[in-house]
Amino acid sequence: MLKMERPLFLLLLLLALVTGCCLGSLTPSLNDDVLGLIVFKSDLQDPKGKLASWNQDDYSPCGWVGVKCSPRSNRVTELSLDGFSLSGRIGRGLLQLQFLRKLTLSRNNLTGSFTPQLLARLQNLTTLDLSGNALSGAIPDEFFAQCGSLRAISLAGNKFSGKIPASLSSCGTLVSVNFGSNRLSGSLPSGIWGLKGLWSLDLSDNLLEGGIPPGIEALNSLRAVNLSKNQFTGEIPGGIGKCLLLRTVDFSRNSLSGYLPATMRNLRLCYSLSVSSNSLTGEVPSWIGELKRMESLDLSGNKLSGHVPASVGNLEMLKVLNFSGNRLTGGLPDSMSSCGSLSTLDFSHNSLSGGLPAWIFGSGSEKLLHSSAAPKLEYLDLSDNEFSGDIASTIDYQSKLLVLNLSGNSLTGPIPGAIGELKELEVLDLCTNKLNGSIPMKIGGATSLNVLKLDSNFLSGQIPSSIGDCSSLTTLILSGNILSGPIPSSLGKLTSIQNVDLSLNTLSGTLPKQLANLPNIATFNISHNRLQGELPSGGFFNTISPSSVSGNPSLCGAVVNRTCHTVLPKPIVLNPNATSDESADGSIPQNSLGHKRIILSISALVAIGAAALIVVGVIAVTVLNLRVQATSRSATALTAFSAGGDDDSFSRSHTTDPKSGKLVMFSGDPDFFSAGTHALLNKDCELGRGGFGAVYRTVLRDGNPVAIKKLTVSSLVKSQDDFEREVKKLGKIHHENLVQLDGYYWTTSLQLLIYEFVSGGSLYKHLHDGGNLLSWNERLNLILGTAKGLAHLHQSSIIHYNIKSSNVLIDGDTGEPKVGDFGLARLLPMLDRYVLSSKIQSALGYMAPEFACRTVKITEKCDVYGFGVLILEIVTGRKPVEYMEDDVVVLCDMVRGALEEGKVEECIDEKLQGAFPADEAIPVMKLGLICTSQVPSNRPDMGEVVNILELIRCPSEGQQD
Structure with missing residues (x-):
């Protein structure tokens, strides 16, 4: 076909696709695939130019990227565009590919709804993979009406909603179905068990509800079933035990109840079983030990009771065992020492008792200690149980440990020095026990430590300086012990440290100045100790919360509101017999009678004092005249x-x-x-x-x-x-x-x-001085309007410097916020930032931490910090800093702590009386915390803040195709 004819032909093809006509009489079939793919491409955006080789002037697409053809017919049989970053819609051009057998468009950004005719027109299709896109809407029931020879379909990771079409059961050739991670709802169609050739079924992470219908035993070819993260109720169907080929079963994170069906003992080929986060009851069945191929067993988060059966020791291939969050009692059976492949063991949050298992810590017989079959764990969590006794000194037997959590028990005795031999250990949590003795100096040998938590014990002695050798440490919690002595200066070497809590001890001495150089500190608590002297200047000490240093009566500085007494000069002394010349060695010569130095006489001191008063008086009169x-x-x-x-x-x-x-x-x-x-x-x-x-x-x-x-x-x-x-x-x-x-x-x-x-008064008045009660919508509008004003200032290269609620005025007619007092620092000469901060940052709590650091440039991010504090003030109705009778509450710290405890909703202004949407209020508070990050580069720009706020207020606008 001549090139000049191709545009006309393309137009005819588009017309045919719209009207449903056949083009067989208009064009050779050899070109159907070319033109169909070109039309398909016209509906897409290709930002990375992946489809650049697709040229409408080619007579065959077989050499195009992502296209495979049959060597006999030269027709397209496979289209694989996996991860091409394409966006747009799946157009009707694909309907022209009559011989297509495999269509893979996964991991792109495709949007829109389904084309119902896709399967009906592509009857030769065996594989359809549209996973990892943003397709939405319901799956039409007629989509599976004529599924031909379809064997595998994946629609996972999209936004499909509605019910699973009942017509799916008519696709008898299906081997694999994956509808996971969508928004599908309703009940599970019982006809799905009619797909007798099914090997894999994944409906996880949806909104499916109701009971799991009976009949699963019909799927005697089933290898994998995943119904996790839904809202299924009722019991696990007993028929599952007849699916003898099952390898993986995941029913976790539903609301299933009842017992583990005994028929599951027949799943001898199963190597992964998870029923976690349900409401299963009863004891862990002893038949669990019959599943000899089991590698991962997760029964956590249920209501299982009784003892751990000794038969668990028969699972010699077991790698992951998680029974946490149940009601198990007794100890861990010694038979588990035979689980030589075990790498992860989690029995946390139960009621287990007795001593720590000898087969874990190597404190038992020589046979256990040296047995090659005994497990070498990487993750061990026995926290929140009732274990007692000592931690064995042979803990270094578990040399591969990455995480060791024994917190929340009743362990006694010292921390063994062998902890320092665990070179790969990243997390050590021994808090809330009854451990005593000192922190071993050898702990510095655990050089991979990220988290060290030893709080709420009876540890005494000094903090070992060797902790400074744990260069990867990010969290150090030693609070609630009886530690004494000084804080070692070696902590200043921990450049990665973010959270330090040394509170509630008996530490003494002055704070090492090296601590001020720590660059990544987020929290630092030394309250309720016996520390003394002046708080170091610079770094995070310039913005530290008063509550973090309270309870140290001898500490002084601005933060604790206690003046540091300067060292008084030595009294002036005179030697009446000294000559005006000094001796050669610089000393003052004395005569043979050995006259001593004498303190200046009282009369001389009185004269000096009088002279000083006269000078002060003259200065005062001069100042008054001026x-x-x-x-x-x-x-x-x-x-x-x-x-x-x-x-x-x-x-x-x-x-x-x-x-x-x-x-x-x-x-x-x-x-x-x-x-x-x-x-x-x-x-x-x-x-x-x-x-x-x-x-x-x-x-x-x-x-x-x-x-x-x-x-x-x-x-x-x-x-x-x-x-x-x-x-x-x-x-x-x-x-x-x-x-x-x-x-x-x-x-x-x-x-x-x-x-x-501006007639409406200040925002401060409305929040704190009995102004009009602000509704949630009014508060959100005030936050958004203020953000827009600041963003406009920053676009004009103006830094406000002085963001606070008293500088935000409310228009009495429109209710819109108006930011005032902006740019006034530009009227002053270049001042030292300390003078500037004292002049214009008069409201405590709004000032960004970089004001206190001479080496950090003051930028628009200072305004972002103040705005973040303002967000929290508007949402909570509380001032940035509030002085209580015995404490000082810093708003940012309070909200951040509530967020970590999952109680952030309790911070919202009680005047709203619950009349607020949590899906707006909580993200707004999180945005406020992000804006108040200690590191300026971690704060967003005000333009980004405006976009985020608009998305929070109108989330649907951010989801348009």
Whole structure:
């Protein structure tokens, strides 16, 4: 066919596909596959150019990427586009591939719903794999009406909803069905057991409910069945024991009840069985030991009782055994020492008792200790039981251990030094026992440790310096013991450490300065010890929570609100017999009578004190005179400003006369200020005061109110030219969620900023001072509007520096938030960040930790931190820092702790009385915690924050095709 004819032919094919016509009379069949694939490609986006070789000018597609053809007919038999990053919809072009046998489009981003005609038109199809996409909608019942010779189908990992079509049972040739990880609901169609040739069935992670219908015994070819993560109820059908070829069974995370059916003892080929997280009762059956091929056995999270049967020891191929979260009693049978392949053993959260099993810790007979058949575990969790006795000193027998958790028992005696021989150990948790003695120095030999938890024991002695050799350590919890002595400076070497808790001990001495250099600290608790001296400066110590250092009466510093007494200088001494020259060795010579140094006389000290008082008095008088002169100049300027349009001070032109001022309005007539400006001298019109000055309300001649900020930082303000340049930049910022700057007034002694007046008051008033009760929708709108305002500032390269609820005003008419006081730091000269923080970050709790570090650049991420605190304040109704009678509550710490305990909903403002959607409130609080990350790079940009908030408020908008 000539090239000029191909576009016309393609158009005819598209028309045929839409109308359902046959093109056999219009085109040679050899080209059907080419044109069908080209039409299929036209419905897709191919960002990585994977389909670049697909060219409509080719007469055969057999050389195209992902395409395979029959060597005899040269027709397409396989289309495999697995993981090509394609997006778009599955178009009708595929219907043209009449000889297609295998279609694999898995792990792409395909969207849309099903094409019901797909199987009906592709009757030769044997394999269909659409898994790992974003396909949605119901699976049409007619989809399986004519499934031809289909043997394997996978729709897993999509968003399909509705019921499983009953017509599926008509596909008698099916060998594998995988509908896992969708949103399918309803009951399991009983006809599914009619697929007698089925080898594998996976319906996991859906919303299926009701009982598992009887009849599974008909699937005598079944090798694998997975019904986990659904809502099935009732009992496990006894017929499952007749599926003698079963290798894997997973009924976990449902609501199944009753006993394990005895017929399951016939599953002699089964190597993986999981019925965890159900409500099964009764004892662990002894016949479990008959499943000799078992490698993974998980009965956790049920209500099983009684003893662990000794027959478990018959499972010599067992690798993973999990009986946690049941009601088992007694000890672990010694017969389990025969499970030589066992690598994971979890019996946590039961009521097991007695001593720790000898066959695990090598403390029994020599036969057990040296037996090659005894298991060498990697994961051992016996926590939250009733085990007692000592931890054997031969613990190093388990040299492959990665995780050892013996917490929540009644273990006694010391921690064996052999722990340090476990070179691969990553987690050691011995907390909440009755262990005594000291922490062994050899523990530093466990160099792979990530987590070390020894809290709530009776450990004494000092913290060994060798812990500093555990360079991978991220969590160190030693609280609730009787540890004494100093905190070793070697902890400063743990550069990966994130969480440290040394509270509730008797530690003493000063804090090592090296700790301030730890870069990744998230929590550091040294409360309720006997530490003394000044808290180190720098690093996380500049932002540490007061509650984390409380209970140390001799600690001093700003955080504990206790002044550190400086070392007094030695008293001044004079030697009346000393000459003016020193000896050659630098010492002061004495005469032969050996006169001693004497302390300065009392009369001399009195004279020095009197002189000092005179100097202080002179300085005080001078300062008072300067203040009186400054006040006089300000009053003169205010009078000039209030004089109205008759005064030259309202001129828009530059003036060099220091006694006159300059008023500039970015819009409107400056003469409007001739009425009502006396309010600047009237305390009754004052709206509030902040770090930069006081704000007053006044009314223009036309009756419109404005807000005027009288700056009280005149000595810090830049020159007039710099001041005006920066103010004009701020005046050009326009956004519905920002308070508009309308103008300014300048003299050398008085600077005023003129803003629009926002009538609804501050967010702080509504949250904390008895303002109107804010509903959840109002709070979410305030958070989103504030985020939009800050995002606009950052787009204009302006950092706010001073985010807090008192700087967010609410429009009385629309309820929209308006962010004020932005960019005022630009009016000041380049200040040291400590001066700046004390001047404008007046509200405790909003300041980002990098303000305290000279080496970290101040960026927009400081605003993101303050905004994160503001989010938590709005949602909880609590202030960023609250002082209780015996404690200080830091809002970020409180919410983060509640989140870790799964109690975050309890933090939401009780004034809402439960009238809030948890699926909005909890993600918003999590976003607030992310914004308050200690590491600036971990905080999102405000633009990203806006997108996340909009997605939380309207999640459906983020799911559009």
